[in-house]
Amino acid sequence: xxxxxxxxxxxxxxxxxxxxxxxxxxxxxxxxxxxxxxxxxxxxxxxxxxxxxxxxxxxxxxxxxxxxxxxxxxxxxxxxxxxxxxxxxxxxxxxxxxxxxxxxxxxxxxxxxxxxxxxxxxxxxxxxxxxxxxxxxxxxxxxxxxxxxxxxxxxxxxxxxxxxxxxxxxxxxxxxxxxxxxxxxxxxxxxxxxxxxxxxxxxxxxxxxxxxxxxxxxxxxxxxxxxxxxxxxxxxxxxxxxxxxxxxxxxxxxxxxxxxxxxxxxxxxxxxxxxxxxxxxxxxxxxxx
Amino acid sequence: xxxxxxxxxxxxxxxxxxxxxxxxxxxxxxxxxxxxxxxxxxxxxxxxxxxxxxxxxxxxxxxxxxxxxxxxxxxxxxxxxxxxxxxxxxxxxxxxxxxxxxxxxxxxxxxxxxxxxxxxxxxxxxxxxxxxxxxxxxxxxxxxxxxxxxxxxxxxxxxxxxxxxxxxxxxxxxxxxxxxxxxxxxxxxxxxxxxxxxxxxxxxxxxxxxxxxxxxxxxxxxxxxxxxxxxxxxxxxxxxxxxxxxxxxxxxxxxxxxxxxxxxxxxxxxxxxxxxxxxxxxxxxxxxxxxxxxxxxxxxxxxxxx
Numbered sequence: 001x002x003x004x005x006x007x008x009x010x011x012x013x014x015x016x017x018x019x020x021x022x023x024x025x026x027x028x029x030x031x032x033x034x035x036x037x038x039x040x041x042x043x044x045x046x047x048x049x050x051x052x053x054x055x056x057x058x059x060x061x062x063x064x065x066x067x068x069x070x071x072x073x074x075x076x077x078x079x080x081x082x083x084x085x086x087x088x089x090x091x092x093x094x095x096x097x098x099x100x101x102x103x104x105x106x107x108x109x110x111x112x113x114x115x116x117x118x119x120x121x122x123x124x125x126x127x128x129x130x131x132x133x134x135x136x137x138x139x140x141x142x143x144x145x146x147x148x149x150x151x152x153x154x155x156x157x158x159x160x161x162x163x164x165x166x167x168x169x170x171x172x173x174x175x176x177x178x179x180x181x182x183x184x185x186x187x188x189x190x191x192x193x194x195x196x197x198x199x200x201x202x203x204x205x206x207x208x209x210x211x212x213x214x215x216x217x218x219x220x221x222x223x224x225x226x227x228x229x230x231x232x233x234x235x236x237x238x239x240x241x242x243x244x245x246x247x248x249x250x251x252x253x254x255x256x257x258x259x260x261x262x263x264x265x266x267x268x269x270x271x272x273x274x275x276x277x278x279x280x281x282x283x284x285x286x287x288x289x
Numbered sequence: 290x291x292x293x294x295x296x297x298x299x300x301x302x303x304x305x306x307x308x309x310x311x312x313x314x315x316x317x318x319x320x321x322x323x324x325x326x327x328x329x330x331x332x333x334x335x336x337x338x339x340x341x342x343x344x345x346x347x348x349x350x351x352x353x354x355x356x357x358x359x360x361x362x363x364x365x366x367x368x369x370x371x372x373x374x375x376x377x378x379x380x381x382x383x384x385x386x387x388x389x390x391x392x393x394x395x396x397x398x399x400x401x402x403x404x405x406x407x408x409x410x411x412x413x414x415x416x417x418x419x420x421x422x423x424x425x426x427x428x429x430x431x432x433x434x435x436x437x438x439x440x441x442x443x444x445x446x447x448x449x450x451x452x453x454x455x456x457x458x459x460x461x462x463x464x465x466x467x468x469x470x471x472x473x474x475x476x477x478x479x480x481x482x483x484x485x486x487x488x489x490x491x492x493x494x495x496x497x498x499x500x501x502x503x504x505x506x507x508x509x510x511x512x513x514x515x516x517x518x519x520x521x522x523x524x525x526x527x528x529x530x531x532x533x534x535x536x537x538x539x540x541x542x543x544x545x546x547x548x549x550x551x552x553x554x555x556x557x558x559x560x561x562x563x564x565x566x567x568x569x570x571x572x573x574x575x576x577x578x579x580x581x582x583x584x585x586x587x588x589x590x591x592x593x594x595x
Contacts, residue, residue: 015490019402025394026403029462030414036421036429090320098314099321110586111324117513117582118331118575119520120423121547124554125571129334133559150327157324181310211422214522214547218554240424240523247428248527262428266421273420277413 047260072236079145088156144220163197339568376543383454396469419463430528472506
């Protein structure tokens with residue numbers, strides 16, 4: 001009664017062919033990543049040593065290590081985190097816990113989408129106009145980090161909002177029924193139950209921010225500095241800009257050096273990303289509700 | 290009765306907790322509104338620096354009609370952005386053409402065909418693709434794609450529309466894939482089950498049921514990919530050759546709007562005409578990406594209603 005008729009067999013063949021086509025399309029996207037990572041490791045790997053990470057660039061940036069750029073990137077990311085996480089989490093708490101479905105909420109959501117879509121070079125123009133010139137921070141770590149913070153804000157808001165909304169409504173209702181205020185409920189029930197999700201988003205933000213180049217070019221990152229920054233009002237070198245500079249602006253750079261810098265940068269970014277992905281997978285397995 | 294938040298019925302006991310609650314509500318509202326403040330701030334500050342140029346050196350006919358971008362020529366600098374617009378358009382166009390089919394194909398495979406571990410691994414790889422910083426993509430264009438294009442097509446320079454377009458395609462692909470996959474997942478399973486219960490194969494269900502139901506979301510995915518390519522800076526600066534050209538073939542070097550700002554802003558004096566002209570390019574970029582995002586949002590909203 002149920003044996004396959006020719007039309008069924010034909011359909012199954014079509015199905016198998018298209019399945020193969022879609023798989024091939026997916027592989028076209030993912031294989032380049034593996035190739036690129038492979039080449040970076042093979043060509044940049046020999047450059048990486050303890051000395052490469054802990055010495056300064058010498059001889060017109062054609063030799064030596066990446067220490068000031070590495071420390072600069074860490075400083076820029078840290079200050080950007082300090083500035084963006086509190087604001088982003090507050091915004092997410094508002095959107096998830098307080099906001100009614102009205103024009104203000106819709107406008108905020110639209111602003112977040114647009115903030116995420118503004119080109120990085122326009123963020124750079126904003127940072128220059130606002131933080132460097134108008135607020136007179138000068139070209140400094142502070143100005144560059146604040147520019148990065150504005151750029152990263154939508155990432156923090158969206159990921160935090162998602163983890164807040166993943167907390168079941170019944171948890172809140174139980175707490176309200178005990179007579180707790182909205183804020184007491186958020187502090188004692190909602191935030192503790194979503195803290196790991198929020199952290200995942202913050203780690204993701206670190207990975208994005210560390211790789212940005214355009215927004216820091218004119219706001220605080222320098223091509224080359226012979227000393228380490230002493231305060232947030234100093235300029236700094238950064239890994240991303242360093243890679244741009246030695247691969248386009250400096251003559252006589254040996255072949256392997258930019259690969260080494262690229263590998264360090266990609267290493268940091270992918271390490272942070274993998275931590276974030278692993279954390280998320282672990283959380284999903286552990287969820288009790 | 291369903292439990293309600295205590296906002297209303299607790300207002301009769303104005304103790305410390307009540308005031309703390311009001312204070313925190315006020316603080317997080319400020320956090321939420323800050324997103325609006327920042328987007329207006331970006332518009333205001335970019336406009337503020339570029340505004341004097343709009344009244345003084347700016348001529349719409351020259352700006353949009355002339356390919357001569359010679360801001361440093363003395364005594365008559367010209368500010369024709371046509372070649373820059375053409376550069377951005379050609380690179381973004383090639384990126385979208387190359388990335389859309391593969392991104393949608395990948396989204397369909399991940400959402401409709403792949404299962405279990407394969408699906409997770411593919412999703413992680415797509416995420417890693419999205420994580421590679423733009424300056425590293427530029428470096429890849431410079432150091433890997435450039436010799437490859439020279440060798441394969443036998444052209445003198447490998448930094449051109451083809452190079453930057455393919456790099457941008459790879460950069461825009463993960464965004465399109467992720468959003469398209471979300472759009473496919475938003476189609477209720479009941480649709481698929483109804484299709485399969487009628488004896489349709491998965492391919493038939495995908496083509497005739499899932500794709501039509503998700504078409505607005507897919508459109509939004511493509512638009513956001515376009516926005517990403519349009520606004521990309523470092524990769525285009527490094528891979529496109531950065532020479533002012535009205536491209537006639539994919540092997541011509543071009544210069545993009547974003548790349549022009551990145552390359553020239555450092556050399557201009559604050560407040561000079563050239564400096565203001567670069568901010569005017571920024572205003573153009575802001576206006577276009579704003580429209581693209583708005584359009585994408587309208588498409589997504591269409592999905593939610595439908």
